[in-house]
Amino acid sequence: MRDQEPAAGPAERRLTTKEAAELLGVKSETVYAYVSRGQLSSRRVPGGRGSTFDVKEVEALARRNRRESAGSSASGSELSVRTRITLIEADRYYFRGVDATRMATRYSYEEVAEWLWTGRLRPGVEFAAPDASVAVARRAVDALPEHAGPTDRLRVAAIAAATADPLRFDLSEDAVLGTARTLIPTLVTALPPARRGHRDTGPLADRLWARLSGRDPDEASLRALDTALALLVDHDLAASTLAVRVAASARAHAYAAVSAGLGVLEGPLHGAASGLAHRLLLDVLDQGDAAPVIADELRAGRRIPGLGHRLxxxxxxxxxxxxxxLEDIPKAAPALAAARDIVTVTARHTPLHANVDLALAVLTASAGMPATAGETIFAVARTAGWIAHALEEYGERPLRMRPSGHYVGPKPPQPLPE
Structure with missing residues (x-):
């Protein structure tokens, strides 16, 4: 906003355009861009062409700009958060400095989760759910309509389990770890079983398989599922993990923090990716050739799921x-061949590697699991990572995850609307 006013009095110090630009660390043209966007006001110099600017207003804008710059990463305007949990670099990733893929192939999901939480290994650890927690979670999940998705069920189970835990507001490390070790098996056990005769004891992967597939698993299939859980346990600050840290920063208890992560996971750009890859894979298996399926996807303007990763x-x-x-599972051979066909055909258009969503799709499709199974696997696995990030955030200054808004609306005061 620019207005014509009398010259400033002797007590009122105003900045020239050059001085304002120097204080803001920008070019003179940018100063006038701030004016046009309503972020600064200016006054014409009487009898001249230049403008002057209020010192306090320019200083306030400079402070806002510095805060935004401090909250940005060097790679380009992304929030940066200190963490000791996961490092991703050079097509590899690490849990507390240890190669994550080596951990996932050597240790069980529960053992990897313990390492992520504490930095200590507990060989042979298995998570068990209290009967009271399971009972209330099952009742809540059973009350949902049949068309409810897996994330709906898991989120409802987490909320119900919280109501059965009067100590949920204790945010000490020991208390949160106790919650983590019971919440994850509660989430799994609350899901409706896919086959009869299952047991709710033993490794978590065995219990989860009974919720996802009506087939009896062989050892290689259970190993693949357990490794998938361990591989997916954390992946730095994905959108759902950031939501968990924001909740933990506000000192929400662990159940609420996990519920925040599940809410974000339900978005189509995050948790649903494996389901899209699963359906694509089934279409290729049905037609026996990836080319027409890929052509239909591209013709519809859709991105091919299961390929490429920004990190x-x-x-x-x-x-x-x-x-x-999956190479060790004979029943997975057709789905593996279809996945390779997808990669080969798409490479003619854009050379992209298969990502974990396509690998999950091969696992779920070959095991006779529904398209939503990958989303369930992802959510259960990532719950351990969310707990690790919540624990880390509880040790930080409360409410530090509170960025300042960058207001770009009309400069106040504006008249009341009529």
Missing amino acids: YPGEDPRARILFGL
Whole structure:
């Protein structure tokens, strides 16, 4: 907003355009861009062509700009958060400094989760759910309509389990770890079983398989599922993980923090990716050729699911490990061949590597699981990572995850609307 006013009095110090630009660290043209966007006001110099600016207003804008710059990463306007949990670099990723793929192939999901939480290994650890927690979670999940999705069920189970835990507001490390070790098996056990005769004891992967497939698993299939869980346990600050940290920063208890992660996971750009890859894979298996299926996807303007990853210019290490394990499962051979066909055909258009969503799709499709199974696997696995990030955030200053808004609306005061 620019107005014509009398010259400033002797006590009122105003800045020239050059001085304002120097204080803001921008070019003179940018100063006038701030004026046009309503972020600064200016006054014409009487009898001249230049403008002057209020010192306090320019200083306030400079402070806002510095805060935004401090909250941005060097890679380009992304929030940066200190963490000791997961590092991703050069097509590899690490849990507390240890190669994550090596951990996932050597240790069980529960053992990897313990390492992520504490930095200590507990060989042979298995998570058990209290009967009271399971009972209330099952009742809540059973009350949902049949068309409810897996994330709906898991989120309802988490909320119901919280109501059965009077100590949920204790945010000490020991208390949160106790919650983590019971919440994850509660989420799994609350899901409706896919086959009869299952047991709710033993490794978590065994219990989860009974919720996802009506087939009896062989050892290689259970190993692939357990490794998939361990591979997916954390992946730095994905959107759902950031939501968990924001909740934990506000000192929400662990159940609420996990519920926040599940809410974000339900978005089509995050948790649903494996389901899209699963359906694509079934279409290729049905037609016996990836070419017409890929052509239909591209013709509709859709991105091919299961290919490429913004954090891995080369190969997704999680997909590489999981595909290797699937090679040992004879029933997975047709789905593996279809996945390779998808990669080969798409490479004619854009050379992209398969990501973990396509590998999950091979696992779920070959095991007779529904298209939503990958989303369930992802959510259960990532719950352990969310707990690790919540624990880390509880040790930080409360409410530090509170960025300042960058207001770009009309400069106040504006008249009341009529």
